[in-house]
Amino acid sequence: MKTRRADRLVDMTDYLLNRPRKLVSLTHFAERYDSAKSSISEDLAILKRAFHERGIGLLETLPGAAGGARFVPYMLQAEADEFINELVTEVSDETRVLPGGYVFLSDLLGRPDILRRVGRLIATQYINTEIDAVMTAATKGVPMAQAVATELNVPFVIVRNDSKITEGPTMSVNYLTGSSKRVEKMELSRRSLPTGSRVLVVDDFMKAGGTIKGMMSLVGEFEGTVVGAAVFAEGRVSERVVDKYTSLIHVDTLTSDGNGITVAPGNYQSEIYTTEL
Amino acid sequence: MKTRRADRLVDMTDYLLNRPRKLVSLTHFAERYDSAKSSISEDLAILKRAFHERGIGLLETLPGAAGGARFVPYMLQAEADEFINELVTEVSDETRVLPGGYVFLSDLLGRPDILRRVGRLIATQYINTEIDAVMTAATKGVPMAQAVATELNVPFVIVRNDSKITEGPTMSVNYLTGSSKRVEKMELSRRSLPTGSRVLVVDDFMKAGGTIKGMMSLVGEFEGTVVGAAVFAEGRVSERVVDKYTSLIHVDTLTSDGNGITVAPGNYQSEIYTTEL
Incomplete structure (x- = not known):
């Protein structure tokens, strides 16, 4: 079943925080949430912004269908x-x-x-x-x-x-x-x-x-x-x-x-x- | 400035995951995001559902204006x-x-x-x-x-x-x-x-x-x-x-x-x- 955006944001945050510095593919998230890669890309943009604004860390995103995201923790x-x-x-x-x-x-x-x-x-x-x-x-x-x-x-x-x-x-x-x-x-x-x-x-x-x-x-x-x-x-x-x-x-x-x-x-x-x- | 719900969900997830078993008050989150306690309560309901569905842990929520939330990690x-x-x-x-x-x-x-x-x-x-x-x-x-x-x-x-x-x-x-x-x-x-x-x-x-x-x-x-x-x-x-x-x-x-x-x-x-x- 397709996962709602709000729920995706919560789970993606948990997922990425527990796997620092590892690249997670768009495909992986798309399958995990039964959602389109375009939706996942939008989610990642939100995470990236929130991580940056709150000083949680850097979310490196690789664009494109073969792309993904890598969370790199830092402290301001x-x-x-x-x-x-x-x-x-x-x-x-x-x-x-x-x-x-x-x-x-x-x-x-x-x-x-x-x-x-x-x-x-x-x-x-x-x-x-x-x-x-x-x-x-x-x-x-x-x-x-x-x-x-x-x-x-x-x-x-x-x-x-x-x-x-x-x-x-x-x-x-x-x-x-x-x-x-x-x-x-x-x-x-x-x-x-x-x-x-x-x-x-x-x-x-x-x-x-x-x-x-x-x-x-x-x-x-x-x-x-x-x-x-x-x-x-x-x-x-x-x-x-x-x-x-x-x-x-x-x-x-x-x-x-x-x-x-x-x-x-x-x-x-x-x-x-x-x-x- | 009032924080958007999507950004709040990401930050609240990070915040709670980093403070297991500690009660965080609604007031704290309301001030952190310059948002109404009623909105924060709705956010917490989303987190609770997502934590439960994904097997991340239990989010105990205490209702009311003096309430708050406590994240208790578990593994299914x-x-x-x-x-x-x-x-x-x-x-x-x-x-x-x-x-x-x-x-x-x-x-x-x-x-x-x-x-x-x-x-x-x-x-x-x-x-x-x-x-x-x-x-x-x-x-x-x-x-x-x-x-x-x-x-x-x-x-x-x-x-x-x-x-x-x-x-x-x-x-x-x-x-x-x-x-x-x-x-x-x-x-x-x-x-x-x-x-x-x-x-x-x-x-x-x-x-x-x-x-x-x-x-x-x-x-x-x-x-x-x-x-x-x-x-x-x-x-x-x-x-x-x-x-x-x-x-x-x-x-x-x-x-x-x-x-x-x-x-x-x-x-x-x-x-x-x-x-x-």
């Missing part, structure tokens, strides 16, 4: 700035500071409402970039990796310090932890990542960047290409071993009284919002 | 059966069997298209259940926990064997691993979970269920209530220490030739689809 800078200000306020809390100057962030990285926006914000930087996989380090990078991978609609892979017997053959690299200059080992299941993949590296927290740099060299061992690096928070350090990365917030616990915490927006504005969306 | 059994059959086919692959009878599943638990459906399927069981948090064990339970927590729109917390210095004060329990009968310790940051929470426990793989049982006792230490347990895959064991759980697939690698793998649907049908949606 106004929403991003508001979100980051929320994060800055949440993290600016002295009770988060732990011995050694570490900062408790696990609660925020366990909140779906925050993770959804983290994913959309980071994906915004890669609207026009082909990415095959997101890589992160166990355990605390996982939520951010999953959030970003969900918006990019690509798999994420988890690098570990302690490879488990349930991972099968692994590839490993040694790396220098940035702050304490210890040599450590990280490994990834061979089967997780096809060789030659284009990889976005993400993590929850970056100080000197040793872990990020280690993951980058691991991508090299898989003959892949690093398309970028993104972290939820960056700390203050005298020397960084990674020069190109995106951070959402900047956290500094090294204040004179040894207890305080200073939080500021990270470099996301200059990394992500270089051109108008 | 036909879609669930199709999804589980897909998983059974994917996992039925001898090359997944690792020494010791372990099964490689990390690739599937790193795919957003699979995780989205895992989340919707497990959330279906708890449509009418109040849940405050999802709990899992590091590292491999995290993707599933995040997927389920996203559909329930509640935080997830990660229990660890090796508590890091960035977690702050922790609560710990000792537990008996089901298969090898070793005593181990698992801990959770005190700050992660408010006391008295209603908790859904999830994990990627369950054999005897020692880890699940350990997490259940940890919930008790936080004076919480376990509302249920769900795993992606269950293995074959002679004795199980957890009696009530939901599994998506059942994996058996203990076949006579020592190499094969037998995969079947888990108990999700009898646990989730007991009443008509």
Whole structure:
């Protein structure tokens, strides 16, 4: 039975939102709703306008009978700035500071409402970039990796310090932890990542960047290409071993009284919002 | 400026899908679109019908000027059966069997298209259940926990064997691993979970269920209530220490030739689809 336009609009929105960056053909929608392709084209024009006006994302439409639509999520800078200000306020809390100057962030990285926006914000930087996989380090990078991978609609892979017997053959690299200059080992299941993949590296927290740099060299061992690096928070350090990365917030616990915490927006504005969306 | 109905339907769909199980007031939508509440009510009736017809979820609407709408995602059994059959086919692959009878599943638990459906399927069981948090064990339970927590729109917390210095004060329990009968310790940051929470426990793989049982006792230490347990895959064991759980697939690698793998649907049908949606 032919589906009404109103119902089509609701279902097409759900359908496309759940399949970011995948091309869905006009034919597919025409069959799904038993409707003419010309009607579907009109529906897509409405979706495109509403997605644009509400800052939901870009709906790329390919015209013609063989055409279709591809939804690419993004976040406009106004929403991003508001979100980051929320994060800055949440993290600016002295009770988060732990011995050694570490900062408790696990609660925020366990909140779906925050993770959804983290994913959309980071994906915004890669609207026009082909990415095959997101890589992160166990355990605390996982939520951010999953959030970003969900918006990019690509798999994420988890690098570990302690490879488990349930991972099968692994590839490993040694790396220098940035702050304490210890040599450590990280490994990834061979089967997780096809060789030659284009990889976005993400993590929850970056100080000197040793872990990020280690993951980058691991991508090299898989003959892949690093398309970028993104972290939820960056700390203050005298020397960084990674020069190109995106951070959402900047956290500094090294204040004179040894207890305080200073939080500021990270470099996301200059990394992500270089051109108008 | 007053928003057109077609544009409202698209944006309301996006808005509600991104806020599962939260009540959004008519007033909020009326202001967002500069439209009369009566028009918004008509919109919501369309969404409710389309969500129902397409198996997207339940849109609970509260009538009257003080009313609103709450979107509760679910998955109909036909879609669930199709999804589980897909998983059974994917996992039925001898090359997944690792020494010791372990099964490689990390690739599937790193795919957003699979995780989205895992989340919707497990959330279906708890449509009418109040849940405050999802709990899992590091590292491999995290993707599933995040997927389920996203559909329930509640935080997830990660229990660890090796508590890091960035977690702050922790609560710990000792537990008996089901298969090898070793005593181990698992801990959770005190700050992660408010006391008295209603908790859904999830994990990627369950054999005897020692880890699940350990997490259940940890919930008790936080004076919480376990509302249920769900795993992606269950293995074959002679004795199980957890009696009530939901599994998506059942994996058996203990076949006579020592190499094969037998995969079947888990108990999700009898646990989730007991009443008509």
